[in-house]
Amino acid sequence: MISKSMQQAVAGSSAIRAMFLEGKEMAAKIGAENVYDFSLGNPMTPVPAEYNQAIIDAVQTESSLELHGYMDNAGYPETRQAVADNLNKRFGTDFEGKHITMTVGAAGALNIVFKAILDPGDEVLALAPYFGEYRGYVANHQGILREVAPDTETFQPDFEDLKNKITEKTKAVIINNPVNPTGVVYSEETIQTIAAIMGEKQKAYGHEIYMVSDEPYRELVYDGNQVPFLTKYYDNTFVTYSFSKSLSIPGERIGYVAVNPSLADCEQTCSALSVATRILGFVNAPSLMQKAVTKAIDATTDVAYYDRNRKLIYGKLTELGFTCAKPQGAFYLFIKSPDADEKKFVETAKKYHILLVGGTTFSCPGYVRLAYCVSYEMIERSLPAFEKLAGEYGLA
Amino acid sequence: MISKSMQQAVAGSSAIRAMFLEGKEMAAKIGAENVYDFSLGNPMTPVPAEYNQAIIDAVQTESSLELHGYMDNAGYPETRQAVADNLNKRFGTDFEGKHITMTVGAAGALNIVFKAILDPGDEVLALAPYFGEYRGYVANHQGILREVAPDTETFQPDFEDLKNKITEKTKAVIINNPVNPTGVVYSEETIQTIAAIMGEKQKAYGHEIYMVSDEPYRELVYDGNQVPFLTKYYDNTFVTYSFSKSLSIPGERIGYVAVNPSLADCEQTCSALSVATRILGFVNAPSLMQKAVTKAIDATTDVAYYDRNRKLIYGKLTELGFTCAKPQGAFYLFIKSPDADEKKFVETAKKYHILLVGGTTFSCPGYVRLAYCVSYEMIERSLPAFEKLAGEYGLA
Numbered sequence: 001m002i003s004k005s006m007q008q009a010v011a012g013s014s015a016i017r018a019m020f021l022e023g024k025e026m027a028a029k030i031g032a033e034n035v036y037d038f039s040l041g042n043p044m045t046p047v048p049a050e051y052n053q054a055i056i057d058a059v060q061t062e063s064s065l066e067l068h069g070y071m072d073n074a075g076y077p078e079t080r081q082a083v084a085d086n087l088n089k090r091f092g093t094d095f096e097g098k099h100i101t102m103t104v105g106a107a108g109a110l111n112i113v114f115k116a117i118l119d120p121g122d123e124v125l126a127l128a129p130y131f132g133e134y135r136g137y138v139a140n141h142q143g144i145l146r147e148v149a150p151d152t153e154t155f156q157p158d159f160e161d162l163k164n165k166i167t168e169k170t171k172a173v174i175i176n177n178p179v180n181p182t183g184v185v186y187s188e189e190t191i192q193t194i195a196a197i198m199g200e201k202q203k204a205y206g207h208e209i210y211m212v213s214d215e216p217y218r219e220l221v222y223d224g225n226q227v228p229f230l231t232k233y234y235d236n237t238f239v240t241y242s243f244s245k246s247l248s249i250p251g252e253r254i255g256y257v258a259v260n261p262s263l264a265d266c267e268q269t270c271s272a273l274s275v276a277t278r279i280l281g282f283v284n285a286p287s288l289m290q291k292a293v294t295k296a297i298d299a300t301t302d303v304a305y306y307d308r309n310r311k312l313i314y315g316k317l318t319e320l321g322f323t324c325a326k327p328q329g330a331f332y333l334f335i336k337s338p339d340a341d342e343k344k345f346v347e348t349a350k351k352y353h354i355l356l357v358g359g360t361t362f363s364c365p366g367y368v369r370l371a372y373c374v375s376y377e378m379i380e381r382s383l384p385a386f387e388k389l390a391g392e393y394g395l396a
Numbered sequence: 397m398i399s400k401s402m403q404q405a406v407a408g409s410s411a412i413r414a415m416f417l418e419g420k421e422m423a424a425k426i427g428a429e430n431v432y433d434f435s436l437g438n439p440m441t442p443v444p445a446e447y448n449q450a451i452i453d454a455v456q457t458e459s460s461l462e463l464h465g466y467m468d469n470a471g472y473p474e475t476r477q478a479v480a481d482n483l484n485k486r487f488g489t490d491f492e493g494k495h496i497t498m499t500v501g502a503a504g505a506l507n508i509v510f511k512a513i514l515d516p517g518d519e520v521l522a523l524a525p526y527f528g529e530y531r532g533y534v535a536n537h538q539g540i541l542r543e544v545a546p547d548t549e550t551f552q553p554d555f556e557d558l559k560n561k562i563t564e565k566t567k568a569v570i571i572n573n574p575v576n577p578t579g580v581v582y583s584e585e586t587i588q589t590i591a592a593i594m595g596e597k598q599k600a601y602g603h604e605i606y607m608v609s610d611e612p613y614r615e616l617v618y619d620g621n622q623v624p625f626l627t628k629y630y631d632n633t634f635v636t637y638s639f640s641k642s643l644s645i646p647g648e649r650i651g652y653v654a655v656n657p658s659l660a661d662c663e664q665t666c667s668a669l670s671v672a673t674r675i676l677g678f679v680n681a682p683s684l685m686q687k688a689v690t691k692a693i694d695a696t697t698d699v700a701y702y703d704r705n706r707k708l709i710y711g712k713l714t715e716l717g718f719t720c721a722k723p724q725g726a727f728y729l730f731i732k733s734p735d736a737d738e739k740k741f742v743e744t745a746k747k748y749h750i751l752l753v754g755g756t757t758f759s760c761p762g763y764v765r766l767a768y769c770v771s772y773e774m775i776e777r778s779l780p781a782f783e784k785l786a787g788e789y790g791l792a
Contacts (some may be wrong), residue, residue, distance in 0.1 A: 001604060002660055002668040003515045003537075006498045010664060013671045020656030047460035055455050064443035070647035103499055104649070104678055111677035136675035140511075141399075142538070164717040208397060230545070242610045249464035253500070265397055268406065272398040279532035281507035282500055287647030289449070 009136070023355050030353065036382035038370040039355040041180065041331065043279070045302040051247050053118060054104075054295035058288060068287055071264040074274040075102030075256075078278075079290040082297045083256055087239075101260055101273040102224045102285035103254040104244035106216045110137050112161040112173075113212055113238050113257055115280055116272035117374045118143040122171040124212075127157045129334065129364030131180050131214075143171070147363050154333065157186040157327040159193055166201045171211040173198060177227055178217045179328025181362045181369035183310075185328040188228045189332040196236040208264050216242040217330040220299060222307050225328045231260040239262070243293050246301050254289040309372040313379050320386055320394030334359070338368050338393040350393060352385040405532070409475075419751050432778035434766040437576065437727070437749040439644040441698040450691035454684060464683055467708050470670040471498030471652075478693045479652055481765040487625040495657055497669040498681035501649040502612045502638035504673070505573030506533050509608055509634050510568075511655055512668035514539040518567040523553045525760030526647045527576050527610075534548065537765040539567070543759050547726065551580040551730065555589055557637040562597045569594060573623050574725025575611040577758045577765035579706075581617060581724040582623045582652040605658050607705040612638040612651075613726040615696060617702050621724045623657040627656040634659070639689050639724055642697050650685040657741075701775040702727045709775050713766075716782060730755070733762050734789040743787060 002010065019039065020053040027035045040171075058067055058071045074080065077097055084095035103109040114124070120142035126134050128147045138145040162173075175194065177186045195211070202209050218241065221227055231237045242255035250326065259270050310327055317324060323336040335356075339345040342358045342365055349356050349368075359367035372379065390396050414584045415435065442632070454463055469478065476493035483489050491681065498559070499505040516538035522530050524543045534541040545557045558569075571590065591607070598605050609626040616639065617623055625632045638651035655666050672679065696773075706723055712718060712746045719732040731752075735741040738754045738761055745752050745764075755763035786792045 001514050002665055003518075005507050005515075006512050006668045006672065009675060013667070013674075042466055044461070047464055052455050056452055059448050059451050064448060065440070065644060067647075068643075069647045070438055071647060072661050098723050107674075107677035110678075116398050116402050119401075122399075133675070137677060140536075140676060213397060247464075248461060251463075251465045251467060251680060253679060253682050269398055271406045271409070272402045275405050276402065278409075278503075279405060279529070280536060280676070281503035281505075281533060282678070283503050283649060284647060286649050288684070288686065289682065395734055 001320075004283065007140070019097060019355070022091040022350070024167045024354060028353050031374065033381065035353045035355070037355045038372065039357050041371045042373060043074065043245050043250060043301070044373045044375070045248050045305045047248045047294055048299035048301070050299050051249070051292055051296040054292040056286060057295070058291045062291070067291065071284060071287065072274070073278045074270075075100070075285055076287070076294070077291050080119040082145070082294045083258065086297045087258060088247050093229065093231055094260055094261055096261070099259045100255045101270065101277060102290050103240075103257055103277065104282045104285055105244060105255045106138070108136070108210065108253065108279060108282050109240035109242070109255050109257045111140060111215060111241045111280060112273050112282070113240060114138060114143060115173060115209060116269060116277040117171055118263070119171075121169065123167065123169045124161070125165055125170060126266060126363075127162075127173075129155075129175070129179075129181050129359060129362035129367070130319060132213060132361045132363070134174055137276045150364065155179070155182045156186060156212045157194065159197065166197070166209065168205050170201070170209050172212050176214040176215055180217065180330055181330040181332050181357070181359070182235055182325045182334040183327030183330050184325050185225050185227060187390055191228045191230060191233050198234060202236070211237040212251065213237060213239045215239060216245050219246045220303060220306060221329040222303070222310060223328060227329065235260060235262040235341075247293070247296060248301060249301060252286065252289045254285055256285075256294055280391060307333075307378055308371060309374065309379055312376065313370070313372050316359065316383055317386060320390040322390065326370070331371060333370040333372060335368050335370060337368055337376045338395060340366070342366055342368055349389055352389050354382060354385050354389065398721070415751070417673060418746070422749060431749045431751070431776065432774060433751045434768065434770065435753050436450065437767045438736065438769060439641050439646060439697070440769045440771070441644050443644045444692055444695035444697070446695050447645070447688055447692035450688040451560060451684060452595040453691070454687045455509050458687070463687065465770070467680060467683065468670070468682050469674045470666070471496070471681055472683070472686050472690070475690045478690045479654065482693045483654060485629070489627055490657055491670055492657070493655055494666060495655045495662070497666065497673060498686055499636075499651045499653055499673065499679045500612060500681055501646075501651045502636050503529065503533070504649065504675060504678050504681070505636035505638070505651050505653045506530070506608065506610060507536060507635060507676060508669050508672040508678070510539060511672040512665060513567055513606060515567075517565065519563065519565045520562055521558070521566060521569045521760075523554060523569075523571065525551075525575075525577050525758035525763070526570065526753060527572060528757045530570055546760065551575070551578045552582060552586045553590065556595060558590065560591070562605065564601050564715045566597070566605050568608045569610045571609055571626065572610040574617060576613065577728050577731040577753070577755070578721045579726045579728040580721050580725030581621050581623055587624045587626060587629050594630060607633040609633060609635045611635060613643050614644045616699060616702060617725040618699070618706060619724060623725065627654075631658040632654060632660055637758055643692060643695060644697060648682065648685045650681055652681075655769045656660070665734060702769060703768070705772055705775055708772065709768050712779055716786040718786065720758070727767060729766040729768060730764060731764050732789060733764055736749075736762070738764055745785055748785050750778060750785065752782050787789055
C-alpha cells in the first residue's frame with residue numbers, strides 16, 4: 001500500500017490524466033485537427049541549432065569519461081561561470097561561479113532551495129494564482145504553503161493581504177514572474193513594494209524571509225516589457241531558472257539556482273544547496289546538458305512566434321466579449337469564466353472541442369487558463385469554436 | 397540561515413570535502429602520480445561506443461522538440477519497454493513497460509520509491525555496512541533508518557539481527573547487491589533466507605514490508621558469480637538501477653525503478669512512482685539520455701578491467717597480511733583496520749599517500765574501503781607504499 005500522502009496525490013493526478021485521455025479520445029473520434037488543446041504549457045518554438053551542435057561537438061571531441069562523469073555536485077566550474085557571466089552581462093549583477101548551482105530543471109532548483117532553508121512547520125507564501133506544483137514542493141520539506149490573494153483587476157498581488165499573511169513562521173515568498181497562469185508581468189513597482197514589505201517583516205521578526213524567484217518564463221515577454229531581476233531589489237533572494245522554455249528543452253531537466261551574493265550566510269547557503277542536490281537524489285544536473293547549455297548560453301528563443309499567437313487569440317477573445325488579464329509574458333491567457341462555476345465552463349468548452357484548465361488548479365477559481373504555445377494554424381481553426389462558446393454564454 | 401537538518405549535513409559534507417582537498421594538496425606537493433587515491437567509486441572503463449553514437453543519431457535524426465521535450469513522467473514508452481525486454485531476456489521475468497519508471501539515476505529511483513511508500517515514522521532497514529547516503533534518502537521522506545548488523549566473517553547479513561530489527565513499523569529493507577562497500581555478493585541462500593524472514597514478518601504484522609533492491613553494480617561480478625534477481629524470491633520487490641556503472645555515465649543521471657508485477661497494489665504503486673518523480677522535482681529522467689540508453693540497452697562494460705585490478709590489489713594486500721572480505725563484485729575492497737581505531741589507520745595510510753575511506757561512513761567502524769576503479773598502473777605504483785604501511789603495523 002502506498003503512503004497516505006501519495007494516495008491523495010495519485011487521486012489528484014488521475015483527474016489530470018483523465019482530461020488528457022479525454023482529449024485523446026476526442027481526437028480519435030473527430031480527428032486531431034478538430035481538437036483545440038490549449039491545456040498544456042509545452043514550448044513550441046524550434047530548439048536553437050547551437051544547442052544541438054554543442055551536444056554533437058561535446059560527444060565527438062571530449063573525453064567520454066569526463067563528459068558523462070561526475071563533477072562537483074553544484075556543476076562544472078565552466079558552466080557555473082558561464083551562467084554567472086550571462087546574468088552579469090544582462091542584468092548588471094555581480095555573480096561568481098560559486099553562487100550558481102546547476103540543477104535538474106526549475107523544479108529541482110525549487111526543491112533544493114526549500115530543502116536548504118525550511119525547518120518543519122515553516123511557512124512559504126505563494127501569490128495566487130500560482131503554479132499548483134508549489135504545494136508539493138513545499139510539502140516535500142515539511143513546509144506549509146499559504147496563499148496571498150491577487151488583485152483580480154490587475155492580477156498584481158494584493159499587498160495588504162501579503163502584509164497580513166507574513167507571520168513569525170514565514171521563511172519564504174515565491175515570486176513567479178512572468179506569471180503562470182495569468183501571463184501578467186509583475187512591474188518594478190510591484191517588486192519594490194513586495195521587497196519593502198518583506199524587508200520590514202524581516203526586521204520585525206528578526207530572521208531572514210527569503211524571496212524565491214521562479215523565472216522559467218523570464219525571456220518570454222512582449223511589447224518591450226522588462227522582467228525586474230530580483231536580486232537588485234532584495235538581498236535575501238534566490239533566483240531559480242530552467243532552460244526548458246528559453247531553449248525548448250523541458251525534457252532535458254537543466255536549470256540552476258543563483259544565490260544573491262548579498263544573501264545572509266551566502267557561502268554556507270551555497271554549500272547547503274550543493275549538499276541538498278546530493279541528498280535529494282538529483283546528485284548533479286545531467287552532465288552533457290551542462291556542457292550544451294554552456295555553449296548555447298546566449299541562444300534565444302523565437303519570442304515573436306508566441307507573440308503572434310498572443311495577439312491573435314487575445315484580440316479575438318476580447319472581441320468576443322471574454323475578459324482576460326492583459327497578457328504581457330509567458331504563453332498563457334487567464335480568462336474570467338462566464339459561468340460562476342469555472343468547472344462547468346471547462347465542460348462547456350469541451351463540447352466545442354476546446355480544452356482549457358480550470359483556475360482551481362492555480363488556487364483561483366472562477367477563471368480558466370489557456371496556453372497559446374500551440375500552432376498559429378490551430379488557433380485560427382479554433383476561432384469559430386470560441387465564437388459558438390461565446391454565443392452560448394450570450395457574450396458577443 | 398539554513399535549516400537545522402542542513403546545518404548538520406553541510407558539516408558532514410565539509411569533512412569529505414576536506415579529505416578531497418587534502419588529496420589535491422598532496423598531489424600539488426609531490427606530483428599526482430605519487431598519490432594513490434582509492435577513495436572514489438567512479439567508473440573507469442570506457443563508455444560504450446554505441447551509447448555515444450545513439451546520442452549523435454538521435455540529435456541528427458529525431459525531431460528536436462520531441463527529443464528534448466516532455467513525455468509521460470514515467471518515461472518514453474519505448475524506453476520503458478526496452479528495459480522490460482532486457483530484464484525479461486536476462487532474468488526470465490515478466491515485466492511490461494508499465495512496470496518501469498525511468499529515473500534520475502539510482503539515487504532518484506530510491507527517493508521516489510521512499511516517497512511512494514513511506515508514511516512519517518516508518519522504518520527502513522539497511523544491512524550494515526551500507527552506502528551512507530541511504531540515511532539522507534530515508535530522512536527526506538520522514539522515515540527512520542535502522543541498521544542490521546553484518547556477520548563480519550562473511551559480510552553476509554546477521555539473520556538473527558534482521559529478525560529482531562523488523563518491527564510493526566518496518567516498511568522496507570534495502571538490499572544492495574553486490575555490496576558497496578564490501579564487494580561481497582549476497583548469495584542465493586542469503587536472499588532466500590531474507591525473503592523467508594520478511595515473508596513471515598509480513599504475515600505477522602499484516603502489512604507489506606517491501607524489499608528495495610539497489611543494484612547499480614549488478615553487472616560487476618567476478619569468478620562466474622551471479623547476482624540473484626530479487627523479484628524471483630519475493631513478491632513485494634522494487635528493483636532500482638542506474639546505468640552509471642554499466643555504461644560509465646554517472647554524471648548523466650539515468651536509471652529506473654522496476655516494480656515486480658506481483659507486488660501488492662502494483663498498478664497504484666506504479667502510478668505513485670510516476671507522481672512522485674513529478675512532485676519531488678525530477679519531473680522525468682533526462683529525455684536524450686532515455687533515448688540513448690534505449691539504443692545501448694545491450695551494451696556491457698569491460699568487467700575484465702576491474703577484475704585485473706581486483707586480483708592485483710587483493711592478492712598483494714592479503715599477501716602483506718591485511719584481512720579483507722573476499723571481493724566478488726562491484727569495485728571495492730573492505731579491509732579490516734589493523735588499528736582498533738580505523739580513523740588512525742586512514743591517517744597513517746595518508747603518510748604513504750594512500751587515500752582510503754573509513755568504515756564509519758558505512759556504519760561499520762574498524763574497517764576501511766578501498767575503491768579499485770583506478771588505473772592498473774596506479775595500483776602497481778602503490779604497492780611499495782602498502783608494503784611500508786603493512787610494515788608499520790608489523791603485519792608481514
